[in-house]
Amino acid sequence: MRACAVGTFAAxxxxxIYAATASTRLRQLGVTAPGATIALAGGILAAGSLGLSGLICWAMSRPExxxxxxxxxxxYYLVFLTGGVGHIVALGLLLAGIAVPSLLLGLLPRTLAWVGLAIAVLAELATLVLIWPESAVVLPIARLTGFVWLIVVGALLPKRRTDRQRA
Structure with a gap:
């Protein structure tokens, strides 16, 4: 239990760091709309809720x-809410904050940007878990696909706007 808590907190x-880097990169690429700030806010909220989940889980491991x-x-409910619903909904903001400007400015392939937006919508739908617990199946789907999308975007997001224009 303690190892899981430490791993969650460390993650x-x-x-x-990814959220801060992606937000800065979007600004460097000319994103003046709120997308870069939404990505930063979503990433910080997602990281914060994940970290809080790990810390609460660590407290659960104490013998007393x-x-x-x-x-x-x-x-347990706090761990689920912070590391599950809270984390995934905030992660959706990070995804949308990257996907929308990338779609509008052509920073990523259109299909990839649309996939990111679809995953972001799925992540936001995780809010329904609060009123319909059976919809919790969306949590691991949004988490896994969201992180895979972030990894791909991290590799494909251009360093300079001219990089994408030449391609």
């Missing part, structure tokens, strides 16, 4: 906490 740091069933149940 939040590269996500925050394990003995209280009510406390463990409450902390």
């Amino acid at each position: 939040s740091v590269p996500l925050a 906490v394990v003995v209280d069933d009510g406390l463990i149940r409450a902390l």
Whole structure:
């Protein structure tokens, strides 16, 4: 349990760095619309909720906490809400903040930008988990596809606007 908590918390740091880097790159590429700021805000919120989830999970691993069933149940729900719904919805903002300007300015292949936007919409739909818990199946789908999309975008987003125009 503690190893999972530490891993979850540690994973939040590269996500925050990615968000800051992607936001800066979008601005360097001429994005003046709110997309770059939305990407930064979404990434920071996603990283923060993931980090908080890891810290709460770490607290759950403490011997003095394990003995209280009510406390463990409450902390479990907080881990689920911060690391699940909260993280995924914020991740959707990061994805949309990159996908929309990339689509409008031609920074990425159109298909890739549309896929990112679709994943962002799916991530935002994770809010429904709060009123319809059975829809939680969307959480791992949005998380996995979102992170794969971010990796691909990290490799394909041009360093300079002229790089994309020449291609």
